[in-house]
Amino acid sequence: MYDLDTRKRALALVAQGFSQNSVSKQTGISRAAIRSWLQRIEPLGHKPGAECPRCSDTPRLPDDPAAYSYLLGLYLGDGCVSAAKRGVYSLRIACADAWPGLIDACVKAVQRARLVNKVCRVQSQGCQYVTSFSKHWPCFFPQHGPGKKHERKIALETWQQQIVDTHPWDFIRGLIHSDGCRVINWTTRLVGGERKRYEYPRYFFTNKSDDIRKLFSDTLTAVGVEWTTLARGSDPWNISVARRASVALMDAHVGPKY
Known part of the structure; x- marks a missing residue:
C-alpha cells in the first residue's frame, strides 16, 4: 500500500513527460499501479481528514443516522461482522435476489452510514451479499461476536438507542426488510x-x-x-x-x- 504522497510523486513524473515504464524503473512501482492511479489517486477507503465517528477523540453519531438506523435493522436480521486480515473487518448483509430494490437500498445505507467505505455486491446462490471492509465496523456494530445472534445477548448501546428513538421507522423498515x-x-x-x-x-x-x-x-x-x-x-x-x-x-x- 503506497501512501498518497508517493502516488502524487509518481504521477508528477508522468505529467513531466516520463513514460510509465520509465517511472516504474525510477521508483520501483509497478506500471499496473501507476496506471490505476491515473484513474484514482486516493487509496480505496481513503478520505483526507476522515476518522471513525465512534472511536475518535470525541465520539459522535454515524454520518447519516437515519441510514444507520435502517442498516442496523438489516444487520440485526441478516448481517454479520467478521474479522478479515490485518485488523480489517467485513460487514456483510445477505439480500435475496427476489428484492432488487432492497439490495439497492442496502447498498445506499452502507454508503451513507460510513461515507469513506467502498461497497460491493457478491453474488451467491439466490442472494447477494452487500459487503464492505473497514477496521471500524465493530465500532458501528458492537453487537458482533462469535456464534449466532440468538445464542448471545443482543443489546443496543446508548448512542444506538438514541438513533433508533429518533429514526424508529428506519429501524423498523430494516428489520422487516x-x-x-x-x-x-x-x-x-x-x-x-x-x-x-x-x-x-x-x-x-x-x-x-x-x-x-x-x-x-x-x-x-x-x-x-x-x-x-x-x-x-x-x-x-x-x-x-x-x-x-x-x-x-x-x-x-x-x-x-x-
Missing part, C-alpha cells in the same frame, strides 16, 4: 346466506433472538403500532401486525419488499 414480510391473508364469511371471501394485509417479523424481537416490538409500541406474538408449536418467534390502523401505519412507513 431482513426478517419480515407483508402478506395478504384471507378468510370467508357468510353474508346473506352466501359465503364471501375477504382479503386483508398483515405484517410478520420472525427471529429466534428474544432480544431482537423485543427491540422490534418495543419500537413498534413507541410509534403506536399494535402487535401480537404468534407461537408456532412452542416457539414464539413470530410477531404479527394485523389490526387495520396499525397495518395502515406500517404501509405508510414501511410497505412491502420490492
Whole structure:
C-alpha cells in the first residue's frame, strides 16, 4: 500500500513527460499501479481528514443516522461482522435476489452510514451479499461476536438507542426488510346466506433472538403500532401486525419488499 504522497510523486513524473515504464524503473512501482492511479489517486477507503465517528477523540453519531438506523435493522436480521486480515473487518448483509430494490437500498445505507467505505455486491446462490471492509465496523456494530445472534445477548448501546428513538421507522423498515414480510391473508364469511371471501394485509417479523424481537416490538409500541406474538408449536418467534390502523401505519412507513 503506497501512501498518497508517493502516488502524487509518481504521477508528477508522468505529467513531466516520463513514460510509465520509465517511472516504474525510477521508483520501483509497478506500471499496473501507476496506471490505476491515473484513474484514482486516493487509496480505496481513503478520505483526507476522515476518522471513525465512534472511536475518535470525541465520539459522535454515524454520518447519516437515519441510514444507520435502517442498516442496523438489516444487520440485526441478516448481517454479520467478521474479522478479515490485518485488523480489517467485513460487514456483510445477505439480500435475496427476489428484492432488487432492497439490495439497492442496502447498498445506499452502507454508503451513507460510513461515507469513506467502498461497497460491493457478491453474488451467491439466490442472494447477494452487500459487503464492505473497514477496521471500524465493530465500532458501528458492537453487537458482533462469535456464534449466532440468538445464542448471545443482543443489546443496543446508548448512542444506538438514541438513533433508533429518533429514526424508529428506519429501524423498523430494516428489520422487516431482513426478517419480515407483508402478506395478504384471507378468510370467508357468510353474508346473506352466501359465503364471501375477504382479503386483508398483515405484517410478520420472525427471529429466534428474544432480544431482537423485543427491540422490534418495543419500537413498534413507541410509534403506536399494535402487535401480537404468534407461537408456532412452542416457539414464539413470530410477531404479527394485523389490526387495520396499525397495518395502515406500517404501509405508510414501511410497505412491502420490492
